[in-house]
Amino acid sequence: MGDWKAITVPVLSSDSKIIFPYTSERKRSPTSMNTQVLRLSLPSPKNMHSFFGAFCTEENLEQSISYIDRELTTMGFPSIYAESKGKELNLVSIINCMNELLVLQHKNLRAQEEVEIQHLKLGSDMDHLQNCYAKLKEQLELSKREIVGLQERDRQLQSKNRNLHQLLKNEKDEVQKLQNIISSRATQYNHDMKRKEREYNKLKERLHQLVMNKKDKKLAMEVLNYVGRADGKRGAWRTDKTEARNEEEMYKVLLSDYEQRQKQLLLENAELKKVLQQMKKDIISLLPPQKQKPKERSEDGLVLSDQEEDIGELNKENMWELSCETVREQLTNSIRKQWRMLKNHVEKLDNQVSRGHSGAWNEKDVISREDHELETEKLELEIQQCKEMIKTQQQLLQQQLTCDDDTTLLLQDCYLLEERERLQEEWRLFREQKKNFEKERKSFTEAAIRLGLERKAFEEDRGAWLKHQFLSMTADCKLENVTTSSDPDIRLVKSASRQRKPPSVLSPAISPEPCQISQYIAQNSVASEKPAADNMPNLWVESDDKEETE
Amino acid sequence: MNFSELFKLSGLLGRFSPDGKCLASCIQHRLVVRDASSLQILQLYICLDQIQYIEWSSDSLFILCAMYKRGIVQVWSLEQPDWHCKIDEGSAGLVASCWSPDGRHILNTTEFHLRITVWSLCTKSVSYIKYPKACQQGMAFTKDGRYMAVAERRDCKDFISIFVCNNWQLLRHFDTETQDLFGIEWAPNGCVLAVWDTCLEYKVLLYSLDGRLLSSYRAYEWPLGIKSIAWSPSSQFLAIGSFDEKVRILNHVTWKKITELDHPATISSKKTIVYKEVEKSPTVDTERLTFPPTRALASSLFSTQSKYEISQVPVSLQYIKPVADRANPKVGVGMLAFSADNCFLATKNDNIPNAVWIWDIRKLKLSVVLEQLCTIQGFQWDPCQPRLAVCTGSSRVYLWSPAGCVVVQVPGEGDFQITSISWHSSGDSMLLLSKDNFCVCYLEREEV
Numbered sequence: 001m002g003d004w005k006a007i008t009v010p011v012l013s014s015d016s017k018i019i020f021p022y023t024s025e026r027k028r029s030p031t032s033m034n035t036q037v038l039r040l041s042l043p044s045p046k047n048m049h050s051f052f053g054a055f056c057t058e059e060n061l062e063q064s065i066s067y068i069d070r071e072l073t074t075m076g077f078p079s080i081y082a083e084s085k086g087k088e089l090n091l092v093s094i095i096n097c098m099n100e101l102l103v104l105q106h107k108n109l110r111a112q113e114e115v116e117i118q119h120l121k122l123g124s125d126m127d128h129l130q131n132c133y134a135k136l137k138e139q140l141e142l143s144k145r146e147i148v149g150l151q152e153r154d155r156q157l158q159s160k161n162r163n164l165h166q167l168l169k170n171e172k173d174e175v176q177k178l179q180n181i182i183s184s185r186a187t188q189y190n191h192d193m194k195r196k197e198r199e200y201n202k203l204k205e206r207l208h209q210l211v212m213n214k215k216d217k218k219l220a221m222e223v224l225n226y227v228g229r230a231d232g233k234r235g236a237w238r239t240d241k242t243e244a245r246n247e248e249e250m251y252k253v254l255l256s257d258y259e260q261r262q263k264q265l266l267l268e269n270a271e272l273k274k275v276l277q278q279m280k281k282d283i284i285s286l287l288p289p290q291k292q293k294p295k296e297r298s299e300d301g302l303v304l305s306d307q308e309e310d311i312g313e314l315n316k317e318n319m320w321e322l323s324c325e326t327v328r329e330q331l332t333n334s335i336r337k338q339w340r341m342l343k344n345h346v347e348k349l350d351n352q353v354s355r356g357h358s359g360a361w362n363e364k365d366v367i368s369r370e371d372h373e374l375e376t377e378k379l380e381l382e383i384q385q386c387k388e389m390i391k392t393q394q395q396l397l398q399q400q401l402t403c404d405d406d407t408t409l410l411l412q413d414c415y416l417l418e419e420r421e422r423l424q425e426e427w428r429l430f431r432e433q434k435k436n437f438e439k440e441r442k443s444f445t446e447a448a449i450r451l452g453l454e455r456k457a458f459e460e461d462r463g464a465w466l467k468h469q470f471l472s473m474t475a476d477c478k479l480e481n482v483t484t485s486s487d488p489d490i491r492l493v494k495s496a497s498r499q500r501k502p503p504s505v506l507s508p509a510i511s512p513e514p515c516q517i518s519q520y521i522a523q524n525s526v527a528s529e530k531p532a533a534d535n536m537p538n539l540w541v542e543s544d545d546k547e548e549t550e
Numbered sequence: 551m552n553f554s555e556l557f558k559l560s561g562l563l564g565r566f567s568p569d570g571k572c573l574a575s576c577i578q579h580r581l582v583v584r585d586a587s588s589l590q591i592l593q594l595y596i597c598l599d600q601i602q603y604i605e606w607s608s609d610s611l612f613i614l615c616a617m618y619k620r621g622i623v624q625v626w627s628l629e630q631p632d633w634h635c636k637i638d639e640g641s642a643g644l645v646a647s648c649w650s651p652d653g654r655h656i657l658n659t660t661e662f663h664l665r666i667t668v669w670s671l672c673t674k675s676v677s678y679i680k681y682p683k684a685c686q687q688g689m690a691f692t693k694d695g696r697y698m699a700v701a702e703r704r705d706c707k708d709f710i711s712i713f714v715c716n717n718w719q720l721l722r723h724f725d726t727e728t729q730d731l732f733g734i735e736w737a738p739n740g741c742v743l744a745v746w747d748t749c750l751e752y753k754v755l756l757y758s759l760d761g762r763l764l765s766s767y768r769a770y771e772w773p774l775g776i777k778s779i780a781w782s783p784s785s786q787f788l789a790i791g792s793f794d795e796k797v798r799i800l801n802h803v804t805w806k807k808i809t810e811l812d813h814p815a816t817i818s819s820k821k822t823i824v825y826k827e828v829e830k831s832p833t834v835d836t837e838r839l840t841f842p843p844t845r846a847l848a849s850s851l852f853s854t855q856s857k858y859e860i861s862q863v864p865v866s867l868q869y870i871k872p873v874a875d876r877a878n879p880k881v882g883v884g885m886l887a888f889s890a891d892n893c894f895l896a897t898k899n900d901n902i903p904n905a906v907w908i909w910d911i912r913k914l915k916l917s918v919v920l921e922q923l924c925t926i927q928g929f930q931w932d933p934c935q936p937r938l939a940v941c942t943g944s945s946r947v948y949l950w951s952p953a954g955c956v957v958v959q960v961p962g963e964g965d966f967q968i969t970s971i972s973w974h975s976s977g978d979s980m981l982l983l984s985k986d987n988f989c990v991c992y993l994e995r996e997e998v
Binding site for chain 2: 179182186190193194197198204207208211220221222223224225226227228229242243246247249250251253254257
């Protein structure tokens with residue numbers, strides 16, 4: 001804006017020339033206000049003194065004062081004179097006026113600043129607008145040029161199109177012309193052909209006449225002998241009757257052919273009708289039962305009633321034998337209806353599926369997708385498990401059946417070892433039992449021996465007692481039997497001992513005897529056990545024997 | 551597979567008898583009748599001139615030999631070798647000769663198609679059929695031999711006359727809507743007659759036995775039309791091969807086209823099997839080479855062996871662009887034949903002369919393509935099974951059946967270029983004909 005300098009109060013000078021250039025300058029350049037403002041606000045320091053000095057000098061002091069006073073009063077300031085007509089200056093009012101003037105000057109300067117700012121703003125706005133305007137103008141130009149270009153192209157294409165149409169028309173015309181030419185040539189040729197043919201026919205006739213007339217060479221057939229007819233019949237005269245018969249036969253041939261064809265067509269028809277009936281039944285079975293869907297009933301209630309009628313009518317066995325127009329139509333119509341219903345049904349199902357994707361489920365009889373998926377997953381798992389089981393079982397089976405030789409031998413050996421151990425266990429048990437049995441036998445034999453001995457003792461006692469009795473009974477008679485009583489004892493003992501080996505002491509006599517007996521029995525038992533042992537696997541018996549022999 | 555030795559032949563005139571017992575062949579003016587299985591000569595007849603055509607009668611008792619140059623037809627009997635018959639057309643000339651279905655009448659077409667003379671071997675009567683049409687297939691007999699259809703042309707219009715073969719009485723006479731009738735053929739059931747127009751006009755007319763027009767079919771208008779026609783053995787289908795390299799099949803119920811079978815040069819369908827014949831160089835055992843080389847060795851060295859290979863789809867076949875400004879161009883489906891069991895259709899597209907196309911009729915799709923090294927000369931279906939024999943002018947015979955295909959080299963010295971094949975009626979043997987020789991090929995039951 002400018003640098004503000006402190007402005008000293010100019011000295012008044014009577015030179016009013018400066019004022020005019022001041023004002024005239026103002027008028028001269030209204031546009032370059034900025035510079036002018038500067039010039040106005042900043043009188044150059046050179047001119048300062050001259051300017052201030054020019055207004056007031058010593059000569060025109062009173063005049064200049066009165067002039068200033070007048071100016072001030074017209075501006076609304078109080079007079080600078082102390083009194084209205086006096087020549088004394090009121091300093092206070094002068095100072096006030098100056099202050100007022102300064103304040104005014106400041107205000108003006110501020111206003112000027114603001115105006116300048118606004119001015120600048122407006123200037124930049126205008127620049128901006130001018131730029132926009134220029135750009136838009138450019139764009140407008142461009143688009144105008146484009147339009148012109150496109151129009152030009154359009155015109156070219158149109159003209160090309162017209163040319164092509166024209167060509168097409170020309171070609172078509174040519175084709176038509178050629179066709180016309182061909183047809184005209186064809187007629188011409190036909191005409192010529194006919195003419196030539198007529199000439200030719202005439203020649204033929206002439207020739208025919210000549211040939212028939214000449215008869216120099218006998219048109220004849222030489223045959224050794226006439227041959228019988230192929231079918232053995234005689235030749236017949238040509239009469240009207242034969243003609244009629246010929247006609248009859250011909251018609252018979254034709255009729256038989258037609259009948260055959262008709263039979264074939266009837267068969268085909270019957271088959272097709274059967275197929276249609278089957279299809280109808282299938283379609284009806286595919287469609288959902290009508291009772292559960294009241295909606296559908298309301299929609300095509302009429303159709304249903306017709307359909308039921310149709311079903312009733314056409315499912316009768318005899319009906320489809322007929323081939324009259326109405327029955328045929330009914331059948332085809334009913335099939336069409338059924339097919340349409342099936343189509344609708346399928347469409348509905350499709351809609352349901354698509355709706356189901358969004359998640360609205362109201363229908364009971366439609367399985368929800370998640371359930372369906374769960375089920376399928378479950379089933380898949382089951383299948384997987386079953387497969388695995390089958391695999392393992394197969395593997396095991398495989399192993400059992402088809403292993404290679406080493407493993408089979410090993411397996412066999414394992415099995416055999418198992419058996420062997422089992423058998424050894426059993427053998428051990430068996431030996432234990434045998435021992436027990438032996439013990440028992442021993443005890444039994446001992447008991448038997450004891451029993452024998454006791455019996456013997458008892459017998460002896462009895463004998464003794466009897467003898468004693470006898471003796472006692474016959475004591476009176478004799479006492480000779482007393483000596484014999486001891487003999488029977490000894491004899492008895494001797495006899496007893498004769499049976500067995502001579503014992504020294506009764507008990508030791510018994511013990512070796514039972515030992516021997518037990519040995520004998522043991523041998524017997526061993527011998528008897530031996531065949532029992534044969535029942536065991538031979539392998540083991542042999543090895544056992546081997547062991548025993550070893 | 552057994553091959554007989556080569557016998558001399560002239561004029562591709564070798565025929566099995568309809569009962570299959572004998573084989574007749576011509577060498578110049580001699581007619582040799584052999585036994586079909588042993589090829590022993592049973593009879594030898596000598597005709598007056600070079601034989602141009604032979605035909606067995608339907609009961610296999612007589613053979614006719616036609617000599618067109620002399621205008622004579624000689625008939626020989628097999629039962630009585632002494633029996634003879636000579637039919638002389640005189641100045642009328644002879645262009646064609648054939649038996650009637652009962653085997654007792656001979657139909658001679660005189661020169662310029664002036665008339666057809668019906669000579670009877672039983673009676674002295676002679677009948678004439680006037681104005682016969684001079685076309686490729688102007689006469690057709692029904693399969694059961696009852697009726698004969700003859701194409702006639704009077705006053706620039708085509709007519710068809712249907713005769714009863716028993717007594718040669720005219721049954722029906724009607725005009726056809728054709729420009730220039732090219733051929734007629736009875737359906738195997740004997741109730742429908744197919745009539746087709748010249749190749750300048752694609753038109754097939756179907757007439758019932760009593761002369762009513764059942765239907766007419768026209769595929770397109772201006773380009774060249776029908777080249778070949780074949781009925782299926784069950785009379786269900788009529789296959790029409792045309793110059794636009796397509797076969798159109800009509801069905802017998804509505805007489806409308808049920809499918810179009812195209813013959814493109816590139817086969818791209820994955821379900822088609824393409825058998826390609828490839829040459830394999832003969833393996834020569836160098837140790838066994840002798841000097842001078844034996845004939846067998848020499849022929850085996852120079853004859854090329856070949857075998858079939860399966861080509862990977864897509865296959866592009868050898869395509870010959872037809873010459874533009876010639877008549878009867880080698881374009882289009884020129885050969886059509888249905889198999890005896892009605893399941894297959896064999897076709898040949900003349901632009902692609904090395905390939906035989908075999909279509910499965912049940913699926914109406916191309917099932918097999920046989921690509922040969924040389925141009926196909928002809929093919930014939932086995933009369934009993936779905937087996938196709940193909941010959942290409944080489945000394946190899948090619949057999950295809952749904953089980954596979956096989957190349958068989960005819961053993962023998964010298965060149966044997968097979969140009970025609972004819973099956974025995976039992977399907978057990980084949981007659982292979984070349985220009986100068988013929989050979990009989992015996993097939994075993996389990997073959998292919």
